[in-house]
Amino acid sequence: MISGEDEYLRSKVMTASPYRLHLMVIDEMLRHSRQALTSIELEDFETSHQELVQARKFCAEVLIGIRDDTAPDLAANVKDYFLHVQKYLFMADMQQDRPAAAKAIELIEGYRESWIELNNRLTAAS
Numbered sequence: 001m002i003s004g005e006d007e008y009l010r011s012k013v014m015t016a017s018p019y020r021l022h023l024m025v026i027d028e029m030l031r032h033s034r035q036a037l038t039s040i041e042l043e044d045f046e047t048s049h050q051e052l053v054q055a056r057k058f059c060a061e062v063l064i065g066i067r068d069d070t071a072p073d074l075a076a077n078v079k080d081y082f083l084h085v086q087k088y089l090f091m092a093d094m095q096q097d098r099p100a101a102a103k104a105i106e107l108i109e110g111y112r113e114s115w116i117e118l119n120n121r122l123t124a125a126s
Contacts, residue, residue, distance in 0.1 A: 029058035052093035
């Protein structure tokens with residue numbers, strides 16, 4: 001049986017624009033990364049591991065979704081960016097490394113801000 005919360009999330013995903021879907025993935029990557037950092041600081045390494053596994057799954061979703069058929073150079077840059085994020089998430093997990101987790105969060109936040117700014121500019125131009 002599907003709960004009301006699950007049904008709401010399903011509806012939200014099914015009706016979201018590609019822009020919004022991408023932002024939802026970024027937000028989940030960021031949420032799990034932040035929870036992992038908090039867990040590392042609390043020395044709750046099992047929780048931090050689980051959160052970083054989830055963050056890396058969302059990062060992998062971003063990487064899988066990058067298409068290089070229209071702008072190969074841009075696609076390559078975005079792939080490199082998220083491979084860098086993935087590296088920091090992995091280092092944070094394997095070494096329970098607070099600075100690596102913080103760097104991953106910084107990179108994800110920077111990308112998120114850029115993504116929102118791009119959407120705002122495109123919306124204003126049309």
